[in-house]
Amino acid sequence: MAYFDAASAEPLHPSAREALLAALDDGWADPARLHREGRRAQLLLDGAREAVAAELGCRPDELSFTSSGTQAVHLAVLGTVQARQSAARGPGHLVASAVEHSSVLNAADWLARTTATAVTLTGVDGLGRADVAEFAAAVRRERTLLACLQSANHEVGTLQPAAEAAAACRAAGVPLMVDIAASAGRLPVPDGWSLLTASARKWGGPAGVGLLVVRKGIRWREPFPADDREHHRVPGVPNVPAVLAAAAALESASRERGSEDAALRALVARIRAAVPRAVPDSVVYGDPDARLPHIVTFSCLYVDGEALVTELDRAGFSVSSGSACVADTRQPSHVLAAMGALTHGNVRVSLPRDVRAESVVEFLDVLPPIVAKVRETVRAANASRSAEPPQEVTT
Amino acid sequence: MSRQQPRPRPTQPAEAGIRRSALGRGGPPSPVIGQPLPSPTLTLDALGKKCPIPIIMLAERIGEVRVGQIVEVLADDPAAKTDLPAWCALKSQEFVQASALPTGWSFLVRRSY
Numbered sequence: 001m002a003y004f005d006a007a008s009a010e011p012l013h014p015s016a017r018e019a020l021l022a023a024l025d026d027g028w029a030d031p032a033r034l035h036r037e038g039r040r041a042q043l044l045l046d047g048a049r050e051a052v053a054a055e056l057g058c059r060p061d062e063l064s065f066t067s068s069g070t071q072a073v074h075l076a077v078l079g080t081v082q083a084r085q086s087a088a089r090g091p092g093h094l095v096a097s098a099v100e101h102s103s104v105l106n107a108a109d110w111l112a113r114t115t116a117t118a119v120t121l122t123g124v125d126g127l128g129r130a131d132v133a134e135f136a137a138a139v140r141r142e143r144t145l146l147a148c149l150q151s152a153n154h155e156v157g158t159l160q161p162a163a164e165a166a167a168a169c170r171a172a173g174v175p176l177m178v179d180i181a182a183s184a185g186r187l188p189v190p191d192g193w194s195l196l197t198a199s200a201r202k203w204g205g206p207a208g209v210g211l212l213v214v215r216k217g218i219r220w221r222e223p224f225p226a227d228d229r230e231h232h233r234v235p236g237v238p239n240v241p242a243v244l245a246a247a248a249a250l251e252s253a254s255r256e257r258g259s260e261d262a263a264l265r266a267l268v269a270r271i272r273a274a275v276p277r278a279v280p281d282s283v284v285y286g287d288p289d290a291r292l293p294h295i296v297t298f299s300c301l302y303v304d305g306e307a308l309v310t311e312l313d314r315a316g317f318s319v320s321s322g323s324a325c326v327a328d329t330r331q332p333s334h335v336l337a338a339m340g341a342l343t344h345g346n347v348r349v350s351l352p353r354d355v356r357a358e359s360v361v362e363f364l365d366v367l368p369p370i371v372a373k374v375r376e377t378v379r380a381a382n383a384s385r386s387a388e389p390p391q392e393v394t395t
Numbered sequence: 396m397s398r399q400q401p402r403p404r405p406t407q408p409a410e411a412g413i414r415r416s417a418l419g420r421g422g423p424p425s426p427v428i429g430q431p432l433p434s435p436t437l438t439l440d441a442l443g444k445k446c447p448i449p450i451i452m453l454a455e456r457i458g459e460v461r462v463g464q465i466v467e468v469l470a471d472d473p474a475a476k477t478d479l480p481a482w483c484a485l486k487s488q489e490f491v492q493a494s495a496l497p498t499g500w501s502f503l504v505r506r507s508y
Binding site: 109120304324340342345378379 | 413414444446447448450454473474476477478480481482484485
């Protein structure tokens with residue numbers, strides 16, 4: 001039995017749990033009030049902000065806590081585009097890689113539909129790495145208001161060419177939003193960002209805490225009805241106990257990174273090597289070296305992803321899948337599609353920090369017979385349907 | 396026996412305001428308008444079938460045509476747009492083209508070996 005979906009939600013770090021329980025008693029009041037309970041909550045919030053800012057390498061006043069990673073992305077994209085739109089003559093232009101998190105693509109789509117913003121989604125190679133030349137060319141187009149490139153891909157684990165993208169943006173005078181949701185707490189923050197976004201749930205913090213960082217000097221304006229919270233960037237009172245827990249988890253994750261990183265990488269390497277050998281007609285995706293330590297994705301031909309996830313769950317292994325039948329939208333993963341990768345029979349394994357090597361060995365033992373079983377079921381169901389009058393036309 | 400249905404002209408899907416300049420680079424090549432389409436030897440109707448059924452049908456039946464001949468797969472599951480070319484790449488078969496039908500797509504695959 002093992003939980004292999006850390007890229008959706010890393011289990012709550014023990015230090016986060018401890019901080020959360022303590023802060024429920026001490027940090028429940030409104031931090032904007034001047035009474036002692038409010039001041040105490042404000043003190044805790046200030047401490048969390050300083051700790052997280054130190055981990056990210058930003059100033060505390062550049063950091064705002066949001067209610068999710070998605071909200072952070074929406075605020076970052078809309079706030080930057082709208083602040084710079086008025087200065088640009090004519091409708092603006094937004095650039096993002098085609099493999100960004102869906103919250104980035106949804107914000108871009110929203111701008112395209114509700115304002116006249118032109119959106120360019122730039123391509124990736126077969127490993128899922130953004131094409132820097134194409135990204136840079138798109139950034140240089142006139143009236144480009146914002147460019148978005150994730151630090152690493154959340155589905156296949158490939159690191160993005162952050163330094164090259166930052167250089168292209170700097171040369172063109174275009175702000176760069178770097179979504180570090182997949183890498184925060186696991187890898188250092190890449191240089192050259194104008195805005196950062198992240199989600200605490202991905203590093204062992206609680207759900208309901210996101211980060212929005214707007215570098216000093218970057219033009220940004222609140223895109224929604226204004227509020228005086230979080231440096232006038234995020235409406236609503238922050239959840240102080242959850243923020244405190246998120247900060248504790250981030251500090252712990254960064255501290256433990258040295259010991260965890262190598263172990264996770266070795267286990268992922270083991271899965272990457274074993275799956276193509278043990279499962280016929282399977283293919284492993286993502287960069288074998290320049291990647292996140294904990295994520296590995298593969299697809300198996302002739303298998304339906306939903307059946308695969310269900311059978312693995314029955315065998316005690318929790319994984320996710322980019323196959324259409326598993327996704328909420330019934331659309332296949334836009335990441336796999338942009339890579340030209342097989343979207344059916346897809347499995348994403350993302351290892352949590354305390355994973356046991358024996359669990360990975362067990363997973364690799366049960367996977368081949370499960371794939372074979374699902375293949376047989378799918379094939380038999382199709383054969384029985386094809387026994388009806390033939391639908392093929394032969395010339 | 397020849398195909399009775401008239402073949403609809405390939406069309407590009409509309410993308411409201413969003414340019415996907417190289418999206419699906421490994422995906423289906425754009426249909427070449429104005430050139431005669433290679434005619435399929437075998438047509439597999441996978442309309443209404445979810446992936447991976449269209450791929451399974453193709454894998455099971457491609458052996459029925461000779462090397463160099465074309466198999467056409469009709470499918471309307473959105474995943475087929477990515478998965479047909481991906482299967483061809485994995486299996487070293489030649490993906491010829493995809494074209495839009497009133498519902499779904501027609502995919503042409505040439506048997507390479």
